[in-house]
Amino acid sequence: MNRVRRTGTVILGHVSPEYEFLDHPGPIPFAHRGGSLDGLENSLPAFEHAVELGYRYLETDVRATADGVLLTFHDQDLERVTDRDGDIARLPYAEVSQARIGGREPIPLLEDVLGSWPRARLNIDVKAESAIAPLTEVLRRTAAWHRVCVTSFSSRRLRHVRARMRLLSGREVCTALGPRGVAALRIHSLAGRLGAPLRPIATGAPCAQVPYRLGRTPFITASFLAGAHSLGLKVHAWTVNDAAEMERLLDLGVDGIITDEIETLRDLMRDRGLWATAST
Numbered sequence: 001m002n003r004v005r006r007t008g009t010v011i012l013g014h015v016s017p018e019y020e021f022l023d024h025p026g027p028i029p030f031a032h033r034g035g036s037l038d039g040l041e042n043s044l045p046a047f048e049h050a051v052e053l054g055y056r057y058l059e060t061d062v063r064a065t066a067d068g069v070l071l072t073f074h075d076q077d078l079e080r081v082t083d084r085d086g087d088i089a090r091l092p093y094a095e096v097s098q099a100r101i102g103g104r105e106p107i108p109l110l111e112d113v114l115g116s117w118p119r120a121r122l123n124i125d126v127k128a129e130s131a132i133a134p135l136t137e138v139l140r141r142t143a144a145w146h147r148v149c150v151t152s153f154s155s156r157r158l159r160h161v162r163a164r165m166r167l168l169s170g171r172e173v174c175t176a177l178g179p180r181g182v183a184a185l186r187i188h189s190l191a192g193r194l195g196a197p198l199r200p201i202a203t204g205a206p207c208a209q210v211p212y213r214l215g216r217t218p219f220i221t222a223s224f225l226a227g228a229h230s231l232g233l234k235v236h237a238w239t240v241n242d243a244a245e246m247e248r249l250l251d252l253g254v255d256g257i258i259t260d261e262i263e264t265l266r267d268l269m270r271d272r273g274l275w276a277t278a279s280t
Helices: 044-053 110-116 129-142 155-169 179-191 196-202 222-230 243-252 262-271
Strands: 005-011 014-018 028-032 057-064 070-072 121-126 148-151 207-211 234-238 256-259
Touching: 028 044, 028 234, 028 262, 044 057, 044 110, 044 262, 057 110, 057 129, 070 110, 070 129, 110 121, 110 129, 121 129, 121 155, 129 155, 148 155, 155 179, 179 207, 179 222, 207 256, 222 234, 243 256, 243 262, 256 262
Parallel strands: 028 057, 028 256, 057 121, 121 148, 207 234, 234 256
Antiparallel strands: 005 014, 057 070
């Protein structure tokens, strides 16, 4: 059954499906790489801790090994967070599997994360073109396409993910707006002009995931949110680790916050009556 509902709002001159991933009561709290737990980002213990706190949405990254095994890992190289070094895309999984995050934890497969928490939803940042085919195959094989949103710093990668999912299974997968779309959205919201120039850029994306500020300048403002919302786009802010900024963004009406400080965000949202646990 196709779980992407075909009724929806008109976005940029097209009908946008109401993706199940975005079906959440109130602003979405995202655990960035599972949260800042003892230097164990993107590890199974980090994700488990977030879920135990009540997080339903986990943010992660994917990269593929030289033999096409898909991992939840941010960096191109192993050195920063593991006890080994080397470019993941140039190494076979047999070697990468020996690396330990923080010297303790193996690098998970995306399929293991999806299977470990079947009620969780994953926001997946595709870090390289080589990860696209393994990602879409994992989503097809696990039938998890309806509970993920794919994002990337490459608009091309996002187009390829959408196209390959349609080819493999005839499914639409939720993706965030690409960099070109985000830039155009900001420029036109600042100028007070929204519409035609965005149509070819933003087609197919129901949300924009953007930095909350650039240097000292807020990126997400009331006018930016109003412009995005007028087009039917949800806005998720990354990576927000300051409680005052979390408060500001929630006051503005942001649709989601991605954070390493998962306990701070949980407590703040709980105080506001906005917390929804993984069990809901």
